[in-house]
Amino acid sequence: MTLLDTPLVTDDPGLPASDFFDQVRARTLALTDPLTPEDMGLQSMEDASPPKWHLAHTTWFFEEFILKPYLPGYQSADDRFAVLFNSYYVQAGPRHTRSKRGLLSRPSVPEVLSYRAHVEEALQDGLARQAFSKSVLEIEDLITLGCHHEMQHQELLVTDFLHALSFNPLLPAYAPAKLAPVAAVAEHGWTCHDGGLIEIGHSGQGFAYDCEGPRHKVWLNPYKLADRLVTNGDWLAFMEDGGYENQALWLMEGWAVREKNDWDCPLYWWQQDGEWWSFSLQGPRPVDLSAPAVHVSYYEADAYARWAGHRLPTEAEWEHAASRTAITGNFLENNTFAPVGRTNSLWGDVWQWTSSAFSPYPGFRPPDGAIGEYNGKFMVNQMVLRGGSCATPKAQMRASYRTFFYPHQRWQMLGLRLAGDR
Template identity: 50%
Template sequence: MANLVEAYAKTRRFSEYLCETLQVEDYVVQPMPDASPTRWHLAHTTWFFETFVLAPSQSGYRPVDSAYQVLFNSYYNSVGEQFPRSRRGVLTRPSVAEVFAYRRAVDERMARLLREVDGDAAEEIGRVVELGLQHEQQHQELMLTDLKYLFSCNPLWPTYRPSEDDAPAATTDDSGWSTHGGGIVKVGHDGGTFAFDNERPRHDALIGAFELQDRLTTVGEFLQFVEDGGYRRPDLWLSLGWATRKEQGWTAPLYWVEREGAWSQFTLGGLKPLRLDEPVCHISFFEADAFARWMGSRLPTEAEWEHAAAGVIPGGRSGMPGRFHPIPASPVRGASRIRQLYGEVWQWTASPYTPYPGYRAPSGALGEYNGKFMCNQYVLRGSSCATPAGHSRSTYRNFFPPDARWQFSGMRLARDAQG
């Protein structure tokens, strides 16, 4: 339990570290329904511990503030009503100070509980606390992606934190293909360490022989697609993707800005000139699929991606805290290897987000955590430059609707094995 107490305190402190450079007004307004204000994330992750750890462990538990039970409930219908997600940005109260007071109050109650609990209760509480910490780490990434969208709406292009520009130059044609044989492969988490329920059970999957590009698709490659009229060619797009492109007026990836014939992109470090050797970022599944078709390739399935990543230990950049922007691939030295699996951008796959064979959602309200979203979404694999390091593993299944662009989402190409 001592390790859990330390992990709890560390995770909670890091969420607040991400907010140290913000002014009060930065916590409030959020102009996109899919994104939430920073202070809402801080309060919601606190609500999680109060609702799923403190309340069930104490008879007659009295919440810190009963109104928060509705305001900060995201989607758990089993535990009551929720304030509409699309209207979170209009909330001016509770204030930032009140949110931090809420966090302190819940942290004090959690500290007492974790010191006193023992026996079978300690095991069950420990399981839920671990899930809560993983949940808060997911929201740490969302805090950055949501804040980036908020800042991008300001014509002054505000800076979250100054970025470093010392990444070595890469050669954009320094790429190859990793070949993998077909057959029955194992997919999914095999236990022993933490994993979300949607990563299980481990099961057999049948794949054909395929090739996977050994690095991520670059800005320079995607710029060629843009300049070749890729956003004006319906033959490259899925029907729903083309309708979405027209409806939302897409002409380039999110955060790309063209001025007097020159392209820049907005980052958490401010507006920067496009760097052609960086991984392309902030594209939807629809855009990734259209680009792959333009290249005469395709997106990998999630089983192919996981099979190719098997045995590769997440290394290199470890995500937060550091540079909140993807960097170029390191040059290949010696034998060809797959690069940039983790720590740069989430990679779209061709796989819809559906349950694995034999999947059963956990009982109770926590069963709503993942299973209820297995519809109309696509799986992304790997991790991004904003992902906490502990979330980089080959079995991790991120998922978003096919038109989502505000996450650090990119791609790598796949194709059927040649010959």
């Protein structure tokens, strides 16, 4: 089964956990369908992981947090995998060094796939026999968490692999081109919002990560949001106006990072014969001026917003606006693997930087045990992004969903939407 004919992961809240599990696991494997065995072990930097590791780590998650503690008699396919494929869960035991995941030529890809099959069979068999030592509802909640965790790794798998491919002089494509023709984009308009005392955070209905709650009140002054994302054409105007050379536009730390890394354009851009090109999952392409700008850091997004005479939205502003809009846009399921824009939707194409630090909401308490390390210990020095991207499964999306990255990072599908005061 190839990526293009794999059933999509549904966001139907009534879908049984076992069916959701099957859909998510099949989708992950389908994402590796275009890859060669040599591709599966590539790691281009410490922030990224090899595709093979993603396949194994997401399997370890179900094994570590469901099968080992709650399925009597369960035996791992290989107890050593617990060290190799634990990511950052200190309470779950020792871990292989993150920066050396690309050195794991063993276990082989077939062994990792066998490990996945072993865990899948054990989990489905345990459900069928009602053999778990926790209640069915508690196990289903853990399975749902594991599926959402795996969907996060689906996004990481393709964006990590894009970074690895970018070092290949052949500039190979991960997927065939499916982009729409270049089209003109009008000047952005604004949607206006009254603000006031509002509530943000997960309402308690359906799945959410712990960091999305508790729901709480926030005061918003009247504000406005741009009705479209910042485009490559907008970004080129910033570049041509000296945006990367004008220190007055930049946060002090951002300017230092820009100088250290010699940034003068988004990641994966280069100029050739007077034309700007970019590298994408579809290979090298002329920069589409109408498509959303992508692969820019928080520092760059903040400098651009200042240059444009506006600002980035807070996450509360974004959520307040998004909570009243349908989730439509270009997501992973579209199989374009590139932001295409041309929509007034608040969702999809690129993650949108906000000006909000990733910090706990009032009353936040992480769950007990290793699973409580999922989000809470990362609540420092990172910024929140909202809205999902062309590499995000749509089934993950909800208004309260918060992702987060360090302000210097660019390899994810990161872009921006402007905001302002009214």
